[in-house]
Amino acid sequence: VIRPLVQCVPNFSEGRDPKVVDDIAGAIARTTGVAVLGRTMDADHNRSVITFAGTPDAVAAAALAGVEKAVEHIDLRRHSGVHPRLGAADVIPFVPVRGVSLADCTALAHRVGEEIWRTLGVPVYFYEAAARQPGRERLENVRRGGFEGIRDAILHDPSRHPDIGGPELHPTAGASIVGARKFLIAFNVNLATTDLAIAKQIARTIRESSGGMRYVKALGLPLASRNQVQVSMNLTDFEQTPLHTVVDAVRREAARLGVQVAGTEIIGLLPRAVIESAAGFYLQFENFATDLVLENRFETLE
Amino acid sequence: VIRPLVQCVPNFSEGRDPKVVDDIAGAIARTTGVAVLGRTMDADHNRSVITFAGTPDAVAAAALAGVEKAVEHIDLRRHSGVHPRLGAADVIPFVPVRGVSLADCTALAHRVGEEIWRTLGVPVYFYEAAARQPGRERLENVRRGGFEGIRDAILHDPSRHPDIGGPELHPTAGASIVGARKFLIAFNVNLATTDLAIAKQIARTIRESSGGMRYVKALGLPLASRNQVQVSMNLTDFEQTPLHTVVDAVRREAARLGVQVAGTEIIGLLPRAVIESAAGFYLQFENFATDLVLENRFETLE
Numbered sequence: 001v002i003r004p005l006v007q008c009v010p011n012f013s014e015g016r017d018p019k020v021v022d023d024i025a026g027a028i029a030r031t032t033g034v035a036v037l038g039r040t041m042d043a044d045h046n047r048s049v050i051t052f053a054g055t056p057d058a059v060a061a062a063a064l065a066g067v068e069k070a071v072e073h074i075d076l077r078r079h080s081g082v083h084p085r086l087g088a089a090d091v092i093p094f095v096p097v098r099g100v101s102l103a104d105c106t107a108l109a110h111r112v113g114e115e116i117w118r119t120l121g122v123p124v125y126f127y128e129a130a131a132r133q134p135g136r137e138r139l140e141n142v143r144r145g146g147f148e149g150i151r152d153a154i155l156h157d158p159s160r161h162p163d164i165g166g167p168e169l170h171p172t173a174g175a176s177i178v179g180a181r182k183f184l185i186a187f188n189v190n191l192a193t194t195d196l197a198i199a200k201q202i203a204r205t206i207r208e209s210s211g212g213m214r215y216v217k218a219l220g221l222p223l224a225s226r227n228q229v230q231v232s233m234n235l236t237d238f239e240q241t242p243l244h245t246v247v248d249a250v251r252r253e254a255a256r257l258g259v260q261v262a263g264t265e266i267i268g269l270l271p272r273a274v275i276e277s278a279a280g281f282y283l284q285f286e287n288f289a290t291d292l293v294l295e296n297r298f299e300t301l302e
Numbered sequence: 303v304i305r306p307l308v309q310c311v312p313n314f315s316e317g318r319d320p321k322v323v324d325d326i327a328g329a330i331a332r333t334t335g336v337a338v339l340g341r342t343m344d345a346d347h348n349r350s351v352i353t354f355a356g357t358p359d360a361v362a363a364a365a366l367a368g369v370e371k372a373v374e375h376i377d378l379r380r381h382s383g384v385h386p387r388l389g390a391a392d393v394i395p396f397v398p399v400r401g402v403s404l405a406d407c408t409a410l411a412h413r414v415g416e417e418i419w420r421t422l423g424v425p426v427y428f429y430e431a432a433a434r435q436p437g438r439e440r441l442e443n444v445r446r447g448g449f450e451g452i453r454d455a456i457l458h459d460p461s462r463h464p465d466i467g468g469p470e471l472h473p474t475a476g477a478s479i480v481g482a483r484k485f486l487i488a489f490n491v492n493l494a495t496t497d498l499a500i501a502k503q504i505a506r507t508i509r510e511s512s513g514g515m516r517y518v519k520a521l522g523l524p525l526a527s528r529n530q531v532q533v534s535m536n537l538t539d540f541e542q543t544p545l546h547t548v549v550d551a552v553r554r555e556a557a558r559l560g561v562q563v564a565g566t567e568i569i570g571l572l573p574r575a576v577i578e579s580a581a582g583f584y585l586q587f588e589n590f591a592t593d594l595v596l597e598n599r600f601e602t603l604e
Contacts, residue, residue: 005597053596097596098597190588243585244581244584244585247584263588264586265588266587266590266594270594271595271596272595272598274581275577275578275595278580279577283545283546283580284549284563284565286565287568292568293572293573294307294309297571
């Protein structure tokens with residue numbers, strides 16, 4: 001059997017002191033069965049994002065270890081930044097990569113949320129697929145007012161109470177917002193023109209919000225340094241709307257407007273299934289299965 | 303570092319007694335660090351092929367274990383079949399899959415060849431990239447005359463002497479022909495027509511032997527059960543002439559002749575690099591690297 005793989009992308013409310021972020025990332029990286037895949041810090045946001053992946057149990061343990069370090073180091077009473085935040089460990093999404101479902105990740109989110117309250121005394125809200133109350137699917141609804149606003153609102157408004165623990169927030173670590181969502185692909189198509197109107201027109205044609213393809217968000221942006229323009233996209237469900245379908249749609253619309261696709265860029269990482277299904281689509285395989293790839297077969301048998 | 307992977311595809315001169323083939327395959331499969339990927343037996347050829355892969359040292363040990371069982375069970379004096387053969391363990395090619403070069407596989411072939419002679423007393427010829435004498439690159443040259451013919455020729459013709467051991471053949475196990483070659487992709491394109499002349503025309507256009515693309519062998523064949531015809535291909539160097547380039551060429555030539563590609567089929571397995579480069583080509587990635595695939599990154603870090 002192929003080993004199941006979950007990604008976790010926790011956001012922590014520290015973007016200035018590398019020692020704190022090192023300590024959080026170190027606790028995650030030391031957990032057996034996970035690999036840290038990426039890390040960003042932003043001083044203006046005063047926020048960091050650590051991307052890691054592993055088997056479900058390992059990812060749960062690593063997430064908890066990271067939250068523990070964040071609770072130890074971060075005091076929200078002394079934290080400021082332009083990005084809204086509610087907790088020291090602010091947002092903790094679990095993302096299926098392979099061999100696990102969104103429902104599995106929801107169960108994982110609930111388990112980790114219970115542990116965060118039980119072992120660290122930090123209350124927890126659940127969002128997106130893990131939401132337990134209507135209206136909490138959207139992160140911005142849960143986080144409206146931030147640490148200071150929610151701390152006060154809780155005193156007179158039961159609708160703002162956490163899903164687990166509390167009702168008061170942790171005095172220094174606030175609350176954590178734990179959830180499950182599908183894998184997000186960030187992807188740009190660069191166009192061989194300087195005409196921004198064309199990138200904006202293509203973005204409008206393909207994105208869901210203006211009647212295009214479902215699960216596609218798109219913006220037209222200038223790329224001054226390259227003398228090109230770009231259609232910058234997020235794909236929020238690559239199984240329903242595959243990357244190759246979106247690239248084909250952009251290419252067709254660009255051709256209709258008399259412009260060539262200069263190239264494309266992946267931001268971050270892609271699940272292997274995206275690459276295999278694009279190759280299968282293009283090469284017109286009748287019999288493709290993931291175990292026709294020699295290395296996959298070998299991995300399965302390990 | 304990514305673990306290096308070698309494939310080995312030994313051909314044994316037994317295609318009728320499943321117990322013998324089970325014993326050979328079992329000896330290979332029990333070797334730590336290899337996985338058996340496939341196995342075929344043919345009663346008319348009286349020959350079996352076992353495909354396995356693993357790290358270079360594990361593959362060398364498994365190949366030797368398989369040859370030992372073949373030498374133990376197979377007596378060529380009592381063997382007949384329509385396929386030419388020189389040895390109980392007849393042909394043993396080592397094939398780079400990833401993280402190893404053809405030169406590495408040549409060194410592996412030489413090492414295993416020395417061991418076959420030293421531990422089993424079976425002389426060895428080297429072929430393809432591992433050939434040590436001019437004219438021995440081609441398997442059919444080395445094997446001309448088969449077990450009986452070469453056994454007699456050796457007595458008066460030093461040019462037929464083995465590269466290692468001998469000069470007489472092993473009385474029951476003959477000699478083994480050990481080599482290194484690139485990965486071979488067997489691939490079919492099915493066409494939405496019953497006109498065999500079109501499949502033959504496309505095969506002629508794309509194959510190296512009639513002036514087409516290098517490293518491509520192609521034949522036009524009927525597929526009576528499907529009411530289609532097929533261009534059946536072998537690609538002998540997918541790094542020099544990629545699969546996606548060949549599929550595009552077949553598609554263009556088919557379109558020129560007014561015919562659609564109905565679908566394609568992989569025979570056997572594909573290295574992951576084939577899939578990744580097809581996806582990268584089609585999606586026009588500017589920044590693709592194998593570590594942008596989440597699972598690959600994870601594997602590397604393990």
